[in-house]
Amino acid sequence: MTxxxxxxxxxxxxxxxxxxWLVKWFLAIPxxxxxxxxxxxxxxxxVVAFVAILATGRYPRSLFGFNVGVLRWTWRVAYxxxxxxGTDRYPPFSLGEEPDYPATLDIAYPEHLSRGLxxxxxxxxxPHLLIVGVFLGGGGYLVTRGGEWAFGLVGLFVLIAGVALLFTGRYPRxxxxxxxxxxxxxxxxxxxAGLMTDAYPPFRLDTGGDEPGAATLDPPPPAPASPPARGSAGRIVAAVFGVLLLVAGTGLAxxxxxxxxxxxxQRGADGVLATPAQPLHSDGYALEMGGFDLHRTGTGWFLGEDWLGAVGLRADRDAFVGIGPADDVARYLSTVDRDRVVEIGERVGYEHLTGGAPTSAPTAQPFWVASGVGSLTWDVRPGRWTAVVMNADGTRVVDTDVTATATLPALGPVAWLLVGSGALLLLLGGVLLFTAVFRFDRTRGEPSHA
Known part of the structure; x- marks a missing residue:
């Protein structure tokens, strides 16, 4: 058999x-x-290879080598x-052959590929994808998911093997x-499917660890596992930290x-940032939003002493908006029928608090640190505060659109700091990952895969 x-x-x-085997999924996250x-x-x-094959009938060798490396890496991690x-040896971070690893993959380079095929x-x-979908579940990691094994027949039988290993110490052959x-x-x-061969896959389940007829092509890999190469542990650590730095850097950037x-x-003509208008409604006399704690509003030379700037609230022209100390607002509204806003988003969540009418109009209260009819602007300072929206005359049923605004003068410096920090982490992570995955082959004087 060929x-x-x-x-x-x-x-x-x-x-x-x-x-x-119970924690290998976690160990393989990098x-x-x-x-x-x-x-x-x-x-x-x-896609590049597709165009090249269509034009020349050849799969560019450098692209072929890289894509074979991706399949090798994927197979070792899956194994x-x-x-x-099938092994407790941690997979190397490598695109190379790694012949001493218990799982190997090789694809013969095609000198010519059919342009029409x-x-x-x-x-x-x-038809093969349908079969592989049953094996791997939902289409399979190799074709569509880039490294993720779904729970198909493979997952079921591997789970059986894991349970057998757990209770008997043996993997059923x-x-x-x-x-x-x-x-x-x-x-x-x-x-x-990756265009790496014109030989149509056989509809045949070739079981076992070796290929049928493999001896006619080349000898099988040596049975004993070679000890890890010197420095391999260091490369693994470097690769793990490199990946973590890349993830963190991408998030920051x-x-x-x-x-x-x-x-x-996104700043308006007045230089402020504004949220989309949020419709709010209460059948009572007030809408209560808060309290919120501000412990620190000044940071120093980099962000400025007033890094939060001024915040504001905008409502309908006949609506009163005010911000005051949480304790004073709580005393004022303690007997008032009102709704407390507990969630804002696609759906607004309210907590209704029963009571009666306020004893006096909101405009008559002396404790507001910022207030106005239709809008307010407040220079932020530390404390615990509550925002309130009411009808200016204190009557029942509050129905208005509310928009929050802020100047946030520190947004620009913070944004550049995040971009710069992210770029630095990406650079460090890339260097670590590169040195872990690739090493210089001194015996041949050319780069080769680790």
Whole structure:
């Protein structure tokens, strides 16, 4: 029997830990993050390869090597986790062959590919995708999800193997062989769908850890596992920290970019930022919003002494709006029939408090730190405050649109700080990840995969 150009091999490690499989999903999180990025690149490069094959009949070798590396990396992570649970060796952060790892993948480079076939492979592979969907659940990680194994037949049988391992200390060989057959089928389909071969995947479940007829092509990998290469632990740590820095840097930079966009484009003619108008309603005499605590409003030279600036509230022309100390507002409204706003969004949430009419109009109260009919502006200062909206004459049923405004002079400096910090973390994370994934091969004097 001739081996298919996609060669998937694996060996079941003896003495697997009974408990480790329960937390492998957590240990592999750095790999999942990296793989999500790699599969984005895989998709983009596959489009480039499609154009190249259509024009020249060849898959650019450099793109082919990278995409094979993504499949190798994915297969090793899947084999370590719930694609097989076949080893306790932590997968290397590597696009290279890693022949000493218990799970290997090799795809023969095609010197020529059909220009016409590349146009219809997406259609020809549909029957296989339906089968792989049953194996992996919902379409499979290799084709659509970039590193995520869904709970299909593979997940079910691997779970059975994990339970058996937990109680007996042994991985059932029959289960292993069947799982490897399904994994092998999925990887063949992934390679064909990725335009990496013209050989149509066989409708055949080749079970077991080795390819059928593999001895006719090249020798199988050595049975004993080689000890980890010197410095591999350091590369793993560097890769984990690199990924974490990349994630943190992306979050900071994205937050800073959004803040900078708001600072530069979302201010009105008066220089303030405003929320969308929010309709509020109460069948009572008042709408109560608060209290809110402000403990610190000045920070110093970088953000300025008045970094929050001035805030404001806008309502209908006949509505009174006021901000006052929470205790004073509570005493004033203690016997008033009112609604307290507890949630603002697509749906406004209220807490109704029963009572009667206020003893005096809101405009007559001396405790407001800022108030007005239709709008107010307040220079923020520390304390515990409550905002109130009422009819100016103190009558029942309050129905108005409310908009909050703020000058936020510190938004610009904070945005640039976030963007700069995010860029720095991205740079550091990229350097760490690059040095972890790639190393310089001194024996050949050229870069090679770690």
């Amino acid at each position: 081996t298919y150009p996609v060669r998937v091999r694996a060996r079941l490690d003896p003495g697997l830990n009974r408990w480790l 790999h999942y993050i990296v793989l999500s990025l790699l599969w984005t690149a895989f998709t983009v490069l596959s 370590y986790t719930f694609g097989a649970l 590349v146009l219809v492979k997406w259609l020809l592979v549909v 029959g289960v292993f062989d069947f799982v490897l057959g399904m994994d092998r089928w999925a990887l063949r389909v992934a390679a064909y 994205a937050t800073g970019a959004v803040a900078l966009w708001a600072h530069e484009t």
